[in-house]
Structure formats: structure tokens, C-alpha cells
Amino acid sequence: MNKWTRDDMARRVAQDIPEGAYVNLGIGLPTKVANFLPKDREIFLQSENGLLGMGPAPAPGEEDPELVNAGKEPVTLLDGGSFFHHGDSFAMMRGGHLDICVLGAFQVSVRGDLANWHTGAPDSIPAVGGAMDLAIGAKQVFVMTDHVTKQGECKLVEHCTYPLTGVACVSRIYTDLAVIDITPRGLEVIDMVDGLTFKELQDLTPVPLIQASAAAKA
Amino acid sequence: MIDKTTSSPEEAVAGIFDGATVMIGGFGTAGQPAELIDALITQGAKDLTVVCNNAGNGDLGLAALLKARRVRKIVCSFPRQADSHVFDALYRAGEIELELVPQGNIAARIQAAGAGLGAIFTPTGYGTLLAEGKETREIDGKHYVLEYPIKADFALIKAHRGDRWGNLVYRKAARNFGPIMAMAASVTIAQVSDIVPLGELDPEAIVTPGIFVQRVVAVPGKTALAA
Numbered sequence: 001m002n003k004w005t006r007d008d009m010a011r012r013v014a015q016d017i018p019e020g021a022y023v024n025l026g027i028g029l030p031t032k033v034a035n036f037l038p039k040d041r042e043i044f045l046q047s048e049n050g051l052l053g054m055g056p057a058p059a060p061g062e063e064d065p066e067l068v069n070a071g072k073e074p075v076t077l078l079d080g081g082s083f084f085h086h087g088d089s090f091a092m093m094r095g096g097h098l099d100i101c102v103l104g105a106f107q108v109s110v111r112g113d114l115a116n117w118h119t120g121a122p123d124s125i126p127a128v129g130g131a132m133d134l135a136i137g138a139k140q141v142f143v144m145t146d147h148v149t150k151q152g153e154c155k156l157v158e159h160c161t162y163p164l165t166g167v168a169c170v171s172r173i174y175t176d177l178a179v180i181d182i183t184p185r186g187l188e189v190i191d192m193v194d195g196l197t198f199k200e201l202q203d204l205t206p207v208p209l210i211q212a213s214a215a216a217k218a
Numbered sequence: 219m220i221d222k223t224t225s226s227p228e229e230a231v232a233g234i235f236d237g238a239t240v241m242i243g244g245f246g247t248a249g250q251p252a253e254l255i256d257a258l259i260t261q262g263a264k265d266l267t268v269v270c271n272n273a274g275n276g277d278l279g280l281a282a283l284l285k286a287r288r289v290r291k292i293v294c295s296f297p298r299q300a301d302s303h304v305f306d307a308l309y310r311a312g313e314i315e316l317e318l319v320p321q322g323n324i325a326a327r328i329q330a331a332g333a334g335l336g337a338i339f340t341p342t343g344y345g346t347l348l349a350e351g352k353e354t355r356e357i358d359g360k361h362y363v364l365e366y367p368i369k370a371d372f373a374l375i376k377a378h379r380g381d382r383w384g385n386l387v388y389r390k391a392a393r394n395f396g397p398i399m400a401m402a403a404s405v406t407i408a409q410v411s412d413i414v415p416l417g418e419l420d421p422e423a424i425v426t427p428g429i430f431v432q433r434v435v436a437v438p439g440k441t442a443l444a445a
Contacts (some may be wrong), residue, residue, distance in 0.1 A: 010337060011251040048321065049391050066392040069267075072246040083390055085397040085425070086245075087329045090322030118347070119286045125309055126318050127298040133322030153365060158372075167345035167361075 001195035005177040009125040009144055011036040013102055013174050017043055021099040024134055027071040029144050030102035048130040050089050053081025093137030101138035106144040110207045111122050112170040113184040115162035135166030147175035177201060188212045221382045227257035230407045230435040234263040234372050238411045239397055240397040242270040242280055243375035249392035250304040250408045251376040253437045254376030264365040266290045270370055273297035273305035282310060295321035323365055331367035332401025340365050384431030385424045400430040407433040
């Protein structure tokens with residue numbers, strides 16, 4: 001069994017973003033999705049700091065410190081793109097105008113609670129940014145994360161033990177082992193890496209999974 | 219004749235008093251009014267409450283204001299960054315108070331102040347640590363948290379061009395918090411790359427109408443933090 005690489009995961013998420021979607025990609029791993037968006041689809045990337053129609057990184061030497069993404073990295077604006085202030089930017093999120101946001105995660109619970117902003121450790125400095133607005137605002141929230149932490153703990157849990165970002169807000173989880181939908185029936189596995197059996201995936205996951213094909217028959 | 223322009227950043231920040239609440243525009247360094255902040259450091263006001271999305275980058279601008287120990291409390295969404303060492307050290311030493319607010323709630327609370335609203339119900343943060351102890355309400359089957367406006371005595375913002383009536387246009391993603399902070403402060407002070415004659419800014423494209431701006435100062439060319 002070969003785990004999906006970060007690029008594989010980003011490619012997999014990108015495949016699921018349809019033509020015409022308004023999308024916000026979170027800082028870190030989700031930012032990679034932009035590199036794999038199908039060239040034959042027009043997809044609108046929103047950045048919380050006031051960009052719609054965000055384009056790729058500029059050529060070296062063309063960087064503009066006043067044209068950056070949420071991670072404060074230089075970007076470009078596509079023809080047809082626009083700038084707006086923070087009030088409008090977060091109205092796009094909270095007002096349900098974004099179709100999809102893609103976020104990282106420390107933990108996701110079976111009911112779709114997301115924890116991704118704070119470990120709660122006493123010596124850590126908390127920072128939340130736009131994560132809570134995106135989590136509850138976008139029509140669909142996709143999470144990208146390793147299935148299991150380096151310490152061997154599964155990121156899918158019954159209840160999040162880290163502080164929550166949003167309640168019951170996640171629609172789909174892309175891990176390095178599987179793609180899992182959060183549905184009223186439970187966690188439905190819709191895709192897995194080659195060479196992994198459903199039982200092996202379930203053994204790594206402390207909460208019940210459903211095979212999507214089985215769920216469809218039920 | 220109404221002329222809101224001032225001759226220097228020092229003149230522009232006159233009257234900022236000890237204990238004032240000061241909004242500072244910018245997202246990281248994009249749109250951060252570095253020269254106004256430098257003038258504020260020289261001016262000497264202390265015990266400030268600062269409202270800004272971040273808590274300073276590197277050692278310039280807002281970071282320098284923090285380093286000079288002029289800030290008692292900061293209201294922000296994302297203090298911890300790769301280059302926020304000035305804030306990090308003050309915070310760990312217990313020498314600065316932090317009110318952490320989700321970014322959209324900062325924006326909405328600033329807008330509420332600018333629009334004269336008494337409070338807002340926001341869905342952001344419901345069920346999280348950042349809403350603990352706050353009043354909530356279910357409206358149409360959805361949960362909301364009661365949040366109060368954030369207003370300020372002063373706002374320091376950066377725009378691209380302005381005129382003597384205080385009309386402003388911005389540049390690219392440096393716009394960010396400028397327009398909404400301008401509306402929420404008693405005295406809004408804008409640094410601009412140039413001051414142009416009345417009528418030169420296209421009225422269809424003016425982002426901040428002059429009613430929201432009390433002082434304008436030209437800081438031409440490259441500023442300390444960004445183009």
C-alpha cells in the first residue's frame with residue numbers, strides 16, 4: 001500500500017472542484033490544491049484578505065508586497081479578478097457565497113466538528129485568523145489531513161479533544177489513505193489508496209466507517 | 219476651504235492620547251501604515267489598545283510600536299506568525315494583553331461600530347472557546363453569538379491616493395481593513411502615496427468617501443514596509 005503524497009491529495013481534491021465554483025483554500029497543505037486545478041475549468045479562488053480571481057505565484061522579480069494571499073505569499077490576480085475590503089470578504093464566507101473551502105485539521109469528529117486552530121497547550125500562542133468564519137460559512141468544507149498523526153493517533157475521532165473551530169461543519173475529509181464523506185448515516189468511505197482494504201482502513205480508524213458502495217445498497 | 223491634508227506624519231498623529239484605542243490597518247505588512255506608526259512612536263502616546271489583524275511582523279511598523287512598550291492590549295485574529303517574535307516575547311512575559319477574535323468577527327464588529335449598530339449576532343465561533351460565556355441565540359434554526367461593536371478613538375490606515383476632502387482609493391490587497399476601520403474611528407488618519415486635486419479621483423471608484431476621514435498625509439514612494 002502506498003499512501004497518497006501531498007501532491008496526490010491536492011490533485012484528488014482539485015478533481016472534485018467543479019467549473020464555476022467559488023473556492024477558498026486555507027493556509028498550508030490546502031494551498032497546494034491551486035497547482036492541480038484542471039486547466040479546462042474556470043474556478044474562482046477567493047483569498048480572505050480581499051481577492052477574488054486569485055492567480056498563481058508571480059514570476060521571480062514580479063512580486064508585489066501588496067498582492068499577497070492569506071499566507072502572505074506573493075500571488076497574482078487573473079483578468080476579471082477583483083479587490084474588496086475585509087467586510088465584504090468575510091460576508092462572502094459567512095453569507096454562504098463560497099461553494100467550497102479546503103482546510104487543514106488537527107481532528108475531525110464523526111459529526112463533522114473541526115479542530116484546527118489551537119492545540120490548547122498552555123505555552124502556545126493562539127491564533128485563529130479566518131478559520132472559524134470559513135468553517136461555518138462555506139457551503140461545503142473539505143478537510144485535508146494525514147489519516148494518522150506521527151504519534152500514531154487517528155485524526156478522525158468520536159469527539160474532538162482539541163478546541164473546536166466549528167461545530168458539525170465538515171462535509172468531506174481527504175486523508176493520505178482515503179476520501180470520506182460525513183453523512184447523516186455516518187462516515188462513508190468513497191475512495192481509498194490502492195492496496196488498502198476497507199478492513200485495514202477501519203482498523204486504523206477508531207470510529208465506525210461505512211463503505212460507500214455498501215451504503216448505496218442499504 | 220476644507221483641507222484635511224497635513225504636512226507630515228508627525229502632524230497627522232498629533233493628539234493621540236495615552237490610553238487611546240487605535241485601529242491599525244493592514245494584513246501582515248500589506249496596507250500597514252508604517253510611517254504613521256513610526257510617527258506615533260515618536261509622538262509618545264502609551265497604554266494603547268491596538269486593533270489590528272496581526273500583532274506585528276519583523277521589527278518595523280507595528281512590531282516597533284509593541285517593542286517600544288506603548289501597547290497595553292491588542293485585539294487581533296492572528297498574532298502568531300513566523301516573524302512575530304516581538305509580540306511572542308511580550309505575550310510570554312505577560313506584558314501584553316491579547317483579545318483573540320476570529321477575523322470575520324473583527325471585521326463585522328468594526329463594521330457594526332461604523333454603522334451605528336448596538337451589537338450583532340454572528341454564527342462564527344459558536345460552540346468554540348472564543349464564544350465561551352457569551353450570549354447566544356437560535357434564529358431560523360441556526361446558532362449565533364452576540365458580539366459587540368469595536369470602535370476606536372483613532373484609525374491609522376494606508377491608502378493609495380487621496381484628496382483634500384479625505385476621499386480615498388486603495389491599492390490591490392492593501393485595501394483590507396482600511397475602509398471599514400475608517401468608518402469606526404472618531405479620527406481616521408490616512409497615509410497615501412499621493413494627494414491629488416479634487417475631482418481627480420473618479421467618483422465611481424472612490425472606495426472611502428471623505429466623510430470617514432479626518433486627516434490625510436502624503437508618504438510618497440516606497441514606504442518602509444511595502445511598495
